[in-house]
Amino acid sequence: MIGLDIGxxxxxxxxxxxxxxxxxxxxxxxxVPAHVARxxxxxxxxxxxxxxxxxxxxxxxxxTSLGHEVLVANPRKVRMRGATKKNDSVDAEFLARMGRADRxxxxxxxPRCDRVQEALAVVRSREQxxxxxxxLVNHVRGVVKSHGxxxxxxxxxxxxxxxxxxxxxxxxxxxxxxxxxEHITLEIRTLDREISRLCKxxxxxxxxxxxxxxxxxxxALTYVLIIEDPKRFENSRAVGAFVGLVPRQRQSGDDDPQLxxxxxxxxxxxxxxxxxxxxxxxxxxxxxxxxxxxxxxxxRGGKNAKKRARVxxxxxxxxxxxxxxKNNAVYDPNHGVANAA
Numbered sequence: 072m073i074g075l076d077i078g079x080x081x082x083x084x085x086x087x088x089x090x091x092x093x094x095x096x097x098x099x100x101x102x103v104p105a106h107v108a109r110x111x112x113x114x115x116x117x118x119x120x121x122x123x124x125x126x127x128x129x130x131x132x133x134x135t136s137l138g139h140e141v142l143v144a145n146p147r148k149v150r151m152r153g154a155t156k157k158n159d160s161v162d163a164e165f166l167a168r169m170g171r172a173d174r175x176x177x178x179x180x181x182p183r184c185d186r187v188q189e190a191l192a193v194v195r196s197r198e199q200x201x202x203x204x205x206x207l208v209n210h211v212r213g214v215v216k217s218h219g220x221x222x223x224x225x226x227x228x229x230x231x232x233x234x235x236x237x238x239x240x241x242x243x244x245x246x247x248x249x250x251x252x253e254h255i256t257l258e259i260r261t262l263d264r265e266i267s268r269l270c271k272x273x274x275x276x277x278x279x280x281x282x283x284x285x286x287x288x289x290x291a292l293t294y295v296l297i298i299e300d301p302k303r304f305e306n307s308r309a310v311g312a313f314v315g316l317v318p319r320q321r322q323s324g325d326d327d328p329q330l331x332x333x334x335x336x337x338x339x340x341x342x343x344x345x346x347x348x349x350x351x352x353x354x355x356x357x358x359x360x361x362x363x364x365x366x367x368x369x370x371r372g373g374k375n376a377k378k379r380a381r382v383x384x385x386x387x388x389x390x391x392x393x394x395x396x397k398n399n400a401v402y403d404p405n406h407g408v409a410n411a412a
Contacts, residue, residue: 072086072087072088072089072117072118072120072167072170072171073085073086073087073117073118073119073120073167074087074119074120074121074162074163074164074165074166074167074168074169074170075119075120075121075130075163075166076121076122076159076160076162076163076166077102077121077122077124077126077127077130078102078159079102079125079126080101080102081099081100081101081102081159082099082100082101082102082107082126083097083098083099083159083160083162083163084096084097084098084099084100084110084163085097085160085163085164085166085167086167087164087167087168087171089117089171092168092171094164097160097163098110102126102130104129104130104133107130107133107134108133108137111133111134111137111139112137114139116138116139116140117139117140118139118140118141118142118170118174119134119139119140119141119142120141120142120144120166120167120169120170120174120177121141121142121143121144121166122143122144122146122149122166123143123144123145123146123180124146127143127182128143128182128183128188131143131182132182142170142174142177142179143179143180143181143182144166144169144177144178144179144180145177145178145179145180147335148176148177148178149166149169149176149177149178183296183299186273187296187299190269190273190274190292190296191296191297193262193265193266193269194266194289194292194293194296194339195339196262197259197262197263197266197289198339200255200258200259200262201259203255204227204252204255204256204259205227207248207251207252207255208227208230208252210248211230211237211245211248211249211252214241214244214245215237215238215241215245218238218240218241220238222236222237223236227256228256230252231249231250231252231253231256233249234246234249234250237249263289266288266289266292267288269292270288270291270292274292274295274296276295276396276399277291277292277294277295278291279395279396279399279400280294280295280392280395280396282395282401282402282404283359283361283388283391283392283395283402283404284351284356284357284359284404285347285348285350285351285356285357285361285388286347286388286392289343290343290344290347291392293339293340293343294340294343294344294389294392295396297314297336297337297339297340298310298313298393298396301393301396301397302397304393307390307391307393307394307397308390310389310390310392310393311386311387311389311390312335313336314336314337314340314341314344314386314389315332315333315334315335315336315337315341316332316336316341316344316382316385316386316389317332317333317386318330318331318332318333319331319332319333332382341385344385344386344388344389345381345382345385347385347388348361348365348381348382348384348385348388349381351365351384351388352365352366352369352377352380352381352384357404358405359404359405360404360405361384361387361388361391362384364383364384364387365380365381365383365384366380368380368383368384
C-alpha cells in the first residue's frame, strides 16, 4: 500500500505494510515520469493512492503501465479535518491509510481518455482567451473614463474596431492593447471553428443536445466532455449536484438555513449553463418550457428572485440535456408550455 502526495516539483511517498499497517518506507521523488518509473518499476504490484491534480493523470498512466492499481482520490471529499499537524509526508501517509481502510472513502475519480483531454484543452484555452479579452476591454474602458471620455457600447468581439476613437494622448498606452484584442478575437474564432469540427467529427452526440434552444456547440461539447459517460448517473437529476448547481445543506435539528449553491463541479461547465439560462430567460429567449419555468420562479418575487430562477433553469437544463443524451431522444421545445403557463 503506497500513498503519494504530489507536489509540483517533488512527490512524497509513504509505503505501508498491508498486514500490520506499519510505515515501511518514506521517501521523496522528483515529479517527473522518469523518476516515478524508476522507483515503482522494480516493485511488486500494489495499490497506489494519490490525489487528483495537475500531475495525477500522467502519473496514473505511468503507474498503470507498470502494473500497479491506482486510485485517484477526490480532493473535495478527502480532507484532514481537525488535524493539528499537516505536511506533505503526513498527507501521503493519510492517503495510504485511507486506501487500506476503505477505498470508497476516497471517492475515486476515473481518469479521462486522451481524446477527451485533448478536446477539453481546446475548450479551456478558449475560456482563457475570452476571459483575457474581457479583462482588457474593461481596462481600456476604465482608462478612457478616467480621462473624461467614454467609448460607445459594443460587443467584445468588435471592441477593437474602436481603436480610432481612443484619444490621441492615450494611444501609446492603449494602442497595443487594442491591437492585441483584435488578435485575440481572431484566435477565438479559430478555436470556435475547431470546436465546430470536434462536434461534427469526434463527438457527434452533441447534435442531440443542440436541439434545446439556447444550447450551442460550445455548451454541448463542454457538457459531453465533462460528463463523458451519461450512464455514470442513474438519475438525470444527479447531474445538477455534479455540476455544483444545488444548494449546500447545514441542517441541525430544526435549523435548516437556505444556503448558496456549493459550486463543487467544473467551473467552466457551470458558467456556460448559467449563460444559457440567461439567454433562455432574456428578451430573445424562445417560448419553451424552461423559459416558462424560470418566469414562474421570478414571479414569486423576494430577494434575489431572478438570480435563483437563473440557477434553477441552469440546473433543469443540465438534467434535460442528460436525459436527451442518455435516451438519444428528440426534443420538442413546445412540450409542456401550455400546461406550465
